[in-house]
Amino acid sequence: MAxxxxxxxxxxxxxxxxxxxxxxxxxxxxxxxxxxxxDRYYEQVFGYIYHCTLDxxxxxxxxxxxxLAAFRHLGRYRWQQIPFRAWLLRIATNEVRTYYRRRKCSRxxxxxxxxxxxxxxxxxxxxxxxxxxxxxxxxxxxxxLRPKYRAIIILRYFEDKTIAEITDITDQRExxxxxxxxxxxxxxxxxxxxxxxxxx
Amino acid sequence: xKRDTESIERYLNGIEAPRCECDPHRHELRRxxxxxxxxxxTMYDRMRSWRYAIVMALIxxxxxxxxxxxxxxxxxxxxxxxxxxYVVQSEDGQSTMVVSEGNARTPxxxxxxxxxxxxxxxxxxxxxxxxxxTAVNGQHDMTLHSYRYTLGDGRIAYMGERDPNDDGPFxxxxxxxxxALREIEARGAAAPPYERIVQGRPFAFDVRKVVxxxxxxxxxxxxxxxxxxxxxxxxxxxxxxxxxxxxxPELNPPVVQWAIFDEDPLPPFTRRLEARRExxxxxxxxxxxxxxxxxxxxxxISALWDGAFHKITADNLHLLTAxxxxxxxxxxxxxxxxxxxxxxxxxxxxxxxxWCVPIEARAGKSIPVILNKKNTxxxxxxxxxxxxxxxxVK
Numbered sequence: 188m189a190x191x192x193x194x195x196x197x198x199x200x201x202x203x204x205x206x207x208x209x210x211x212x213x214x215x216x217x218x219x220x221x222x223x224x225x226d227r228y229y230e231q232v233f234g235y236i237y238h239c240t241l242d243x244x245x246x247x248x249x250x251x252x253x254x255l256a257a258f259r260h261l262g263r264y265r266w267q268q269i270p271f272r273a274w275l276l277r278i279a280t281n282e283v284r285t286y287y288r289r290r291k292c293s294r295x296x297x298x299x300x301x302x303x304x305x306x307x308x309x310x311x312x313x314x315x316x317x318x319x320x321x322x323x324x325x326x327x328x329x330x331x332l333r334p335k336y337r338a339i340i341i342l343r344y345f346e347d348k349t350i351a352e353i354t355d356i357t358d359q360r361e362x363x364x365x366x367x368x369x370x371x372x373x374x375x376x377x378x379x380x381x382x383x384x385x386x387x
Numbered sequence: 388x389k390r391d392t393e394s395i396e397r398y399l400n401g402i403e404a405p406r407c408e409c410d411p412h413r414h415e416l417r418r419x420x421x422x423x424x425x426x427x428x429t430m431y432d433r434m435r436s437w438r439y440a441i442v443m444a445l446i447x448x449x450x451x452x453x454x455x456x457x458x459x460x461x462x463x464x465x466x467x468x469x470x471x472x473y474v475v476q477s478e479d480g481q482s483t484m485v486v487s488e489g490n491a492r493t494p495x496x497x498x499x500x501x502x503x504x505x506x507x508x509x510x511x512x513x514x515x516x517x518x519x520x521t522a523v524n525g526q527h528d529m530t531l532h533s534y535r536y537t538l539g540d541g542r543i544a545y546m547g548e549r550d551p552n553d554d555g556p557f558x559x560x561x562x563x564x565x566x567a568l569r570e571i572e573a574r575g576a577a578a579p580p581y582e583r584i585v586q587g588r589p590f591a592f593d594v595r596k597v598v599x600x601x602x603x604x605x606x607x608x609x610x611x612x613x614x615x616x617x618x619x620x621x622x623x624x625x626x627x628x629x630x631x632x633x634x635x636p637e638l639n640p641p642v643v644q645w646a647i648f649d650e651d652p653l654p655p656f657t658r659r660l661e662a663r664r665e666x667x668x669x670x671x672x673x674x675x676x677x678x679x680x681x682x683x684x685x686x687x688i689s690a691l692w693d694g695a696f697h698k699i700t701a702d703n704l705h706l707l708t709a710x711x712x713x714x715x716x717x718x719x720x721x722x723x724x725x726x727x728x729x730x731x732x733x734x735x736x737x738x739x740x741x742w743c744v745p746i747e748a749r750a751g752k753s754i755p756v757i758l759n760k761k762n763t764x765x766x767x768x769x770x771x772x773x774x775x776x777x778x779x780v781k
Binding site for chain 2: 259386
């Protein structure tokens with residue numbers, strides 16, 4: 188039974204890859220195929236970015252950037268390297284990273300200009316109704332991590348990606364991903380313990 | 388080590404990530420993406436039209452010299468020709484291609500492009516989409532085939548080849564073919580069409596003829612697959628097309644606003660300048676410094692020239708942007724005849740100019756309009772001659 192399940196899962200993954208491959212080829216010349224490709228991955232990309240930022244307007248902006256960039260450069264995408272889904276999530280990861288880098292710079296500049304002590308909390312400080320309180324606390328803690336740890340933890344625990352998939356998305360070796368995941372988790376545990384969310 | 392993070396892992400696994408639905412954004416972004424793709428594909432399809440394919444095959448000199456080899460050839464870079472592209476040649480010297488700059492930006496890319504085409508050709512993965520036959524003084528001279536290739540990354544490329552059965556010698560060489568084609572495009576007369584089977588596929592040929600200045604009679608037949616010929620023919624009866632390109636690297640941003648005029652706007656412009664000469668000169672001479680004077684002059688020219696566009700409705704005012712190695716097509720069913728392709732004022736190095744290109748629109752014809760340095764209209768010069776400003780009296 189278990190063997191069957193694995194086989195089915197594997198087959199469906201292969202089928203998805205083949206379908207994606209055909210869709211990506213077709214999408215370069217056919218709007219309908221492009222629409223199907225978009226529909227297939229919109230939710231996944233949007234969800235991932237939302238989990239990273241916990242801010243709906245930002246998520247909308249970044250999701251737009253991801254899809255616009257992807258469809259504008261569809262011709263550059265190569266199958267031999269990574270699956271299309273991973274390629275999209277890689278673009279999304281980079282978008283989120285750029286967003287936080289810019290945000291950090293603008294906050295620094297604003298502080299200097301206004302001499303104002305702005306709390307360095309994430310966008311999640313504006314309470315998002317959809318976010319559970321528990322996730323919001325984790326997200327606050329994740330913001331204290333380095334971006335590379337943050338992305339891997341979100342991909343692994345909230346997007347349910349395997350190590351192999353994270354390897355594709357982050358373009359790193361499996362060993363590197365595992366060690367970064369371990370370090371990130373240890374650091375997150377420390378932060379949550381310090382905040383009293385987890386026992387020390 | 389695993390035990391260190393077990394509790395945090397358990398904790399994270401127990402958290403349900405929030406979900407966020409955003410249908411309006413999903414639909415809006417979908418529309419935007421498909422809109423962009425649609426626009427690009429429309430342009431792409433236009434670029435792939437049979438006429439473009441054949442003209443590019445001929446004018447773009449993507450003509451392969453009798454290439455009929457079986458073994459896959461390796462190519463090397465020979466030279467770059469301005470405005471044409473990269474010349475690459477097979478190692479055995481039997482095949483030469485000119486890869487346009489639209490398909491390659493470096494010699495290495497040109498070589499790769501040529502080799503990919505050679506591979507596709509060897510595999511038979513190409514489609515014959517056009518045949519151009521030429522007869523000179525009643526004798527068959529040359530046949531060119533235009534093939535469509537789908538590259539690995541999904542792009543479409545066209546390449547022309549001389550018919551391997553044509554042994555030559557050829558009469559229209561050293562630019563004479565291009566000159567003859569221009570003549571045919573400008574003043575060619577229609578000749579009876581015909582059909583012929585080429586490589587097992589029926590082709591319908593549209594024939595035009597012209598007598599060159601040296602008395603040479605040239606007959607040119609463009610053939611396209613019969614199944615698509617009817618559609619084009621139907622459209623050809625009522626429409627005419629502008630194939631425009633902007634070749635002005637100095638222009639930044641490289642874009643102009645243009646419209647088709649039924650009358651030449653230059654005489655009214657000069658009349659307006661003459662009628663207001665004194666006012667304009669007074670205004671110009673009142674400028675306190677050269678910079679201010681440039682600004683006033685530019686404002687006067689723009690107001691008077693662009694004023695002709697007031698009668699143009701928004702749907703008839705268009706943008707043309709630079710597209711290296713490409714043309715933009717504009718097809719219209721407005722009555723043909725003498726027209727002017729007119730742009731609004733643009734400024735380079737503080738000098739105002741525009742384009743005002745006369746064209747002879749004919750139903751079913753494609754008219755090339757290339758905006759470059761040579762055919763600019765020097766509005767600042769005309770303004771200077773008429774207004775003739777005097778230095779301000781101190």
